[in-house]
Amino acid sequence: MNSVVFKKDTSFSARRLSAVFLSLGLSLSACSTLHPPHIEPAPQPAPPSAEKNKPVAPSNNNKQPENAKQAGIRPQNFSVSWVGMTNEKAASALAAFQQSCPFLISHTDKSGLTEKEDWSTPCSAAQAMTGNNSSGQAIAFFDRYFEPVVVGDGKAFVTGYYEPQILASSQPKTNYNTPIYRRPADLIEVHLGDFQSTLKGRSVRGRVEKGQLVPYFDRAAIDKGALSNRHLEIAWAADPVALFFLQIQGSGRLALEDGRVIPVEYDGQNGHDYKAIGRLLVQKGALENSQATMSGITDWLHSHPTEAVGIMENNPSYVFFRERGDRNPLGAIGIPVIAETSLAVDPAYIPLGAPVVLMLDTKHGGDSPFVNGVWIAQDKGGAIKGLNRFDSYWGYGAKAEHIAGGLASHGSAWLLLPKGVAARIGSEKHDKAQEGTKISGSTGSDKK
Template structure:
């Protein structure tokens, strides 16, 4: 018990603590569970999750240079207290046992159960690495566009990913160009290109993933990250292939989508244009070893970072994922029991028990991520305590 108390240590100036109630999450109820009843909890590498959690704590202390869509403020005070308790440990590399005890001392687990029934739903994502150039020529003729200055979100400002997007046409505001219009040259000649690719399929998958490493001809790596979209709704092309009987539902993956597009380029182009959403990119000053940048403003950790619905969850929140996934090969089902940290979001990640699991960089990570469309248990770890409000202190 003494160790548990130390792991939940109260900072010197925070003399009073209050218990943090579980948040109200639209579309779901939260069911309390015991850590000991969570399949795979004790066997996980909690030290790895702890290091990822510290990255989120750092983002709370210093506003990140790369800011993505904001998450809801629920649980912020409790997470701040948990971060203070993590700092009080005095090490960024505790043992697995100490890290597990830290999470158990500072959080309470709640299974998120959708009102519509069933379990959580998980997909996977990754950071593509593709060949590209900084100027057109030598086969590099597919432009990667940065966010246009005339892109206005429906709220009237340029904030990325905050609703529909508009542009001025004379005195009127009209919807921003859709994918087909942009591919047909609506943005050409405006100096918006941040890179050039050889393959439009590569660009399409970059836009789905929201980031990329561009391998330049001289060997350098250009890091690109999401910087807004054109405001049109995202239409999953895999759903269209299933509905038309072109790919069986049980075989759907990103590899199957790519294979369809490569086998019939014209049909692939037409399929891509049925998804009117179009993503813009910006360059990042990231080292080659850092993960893709998440919306929280920290590099993602393969196997430990997830994307969640930013309207329902707070960045930095730990989530225990328990699912059986095809990790080694299509059709396999292997146990995935992992404590992960909410550090990102995505336009297709919507709902109370929905998460996108980040698997890393390159084709191997992409192959695994592209196979994940599976249900499982989504358990949110809610902070136990937060500094209590004192009389006369304002928020």
């Protein structure tokens, strides 16, 4: 029997896993026009001493810090107005922050940087501005109530996600025979923190068989009919490849033959680890690194139908959907995400609900810095892990698909923390260092 897979909770996004494809060699052919403000350097380590020649344990320096507080922050000195956002983007960011406030003041920040009460002042001020979000006022708001900090080295990697639309039928028929499933009732999620405090925030998914929790059916088993005859079908897709990528995006629209459109969104995943088929195709020599984009992988799968099923089944992860009505897809904080404003982050490094300033080194076509500005961390995803890793939401339609499908850029990121938080963290760090010095000195005296 396979071992149970440990997973972090996900929301509107298993789909952000598409970024895995984009990171396999995609580059953007555009030049930079804006230069980010200078990032204050981290303190330099002390010169090596004679102790350097002593045997030492293997270094753990390559291990990623557990959260933002452990990674460290450095306050920066610049105004948000410098970024040069459009009027619409500034107002949209403020509106999104207003919507995020109930989450910020009621949930524990997994990054370790903020307390719930830290958000009270900016959130009260933001709510007082509801319905009056002009660009100038929005920028002034972020400047007045926040200060930019670098988390870790501040070097960002940004991808994009969007809502695809695929052809489907309300009934199975010739050329429409790939089911789009709702979440099965026997898919169970167990929160491990309920059993052991050290596992808080982690969960497993599976099903009960003979009184034991076992892994849920993987993609291959589901493709072979493990969920057949259970009346779970929302519709039947015309193209299994299109459905595969709809699962990666996590949300989208089903365009039915009769002209109706059914918006659907992520409603759970089978608990198996995601495996990038783009990487697999590169390893097999079927694609070059530069071809391992979403469009390149799609083209290969369509042109190799006999091999396509097996390749897709190398990714055991399977996503289930629910109909969502006319609203936008829900993000990780339980509110609809907003195109060109909502950002998927790793909550261990960026507080969910917080504002983030992005400044990319490149542009995507056009002549405007389309990403640069304030975004609000309202989502998370399976591939969005680590320091300064971001996935930007672009909405629905051809433009969204074009931008999100081609966005894989490096740049700079600044987290906007409520004023006073950075100083408090610095003070706590200083006090902890002082306490460590006292303990060390006391230990030395005891040895005398």
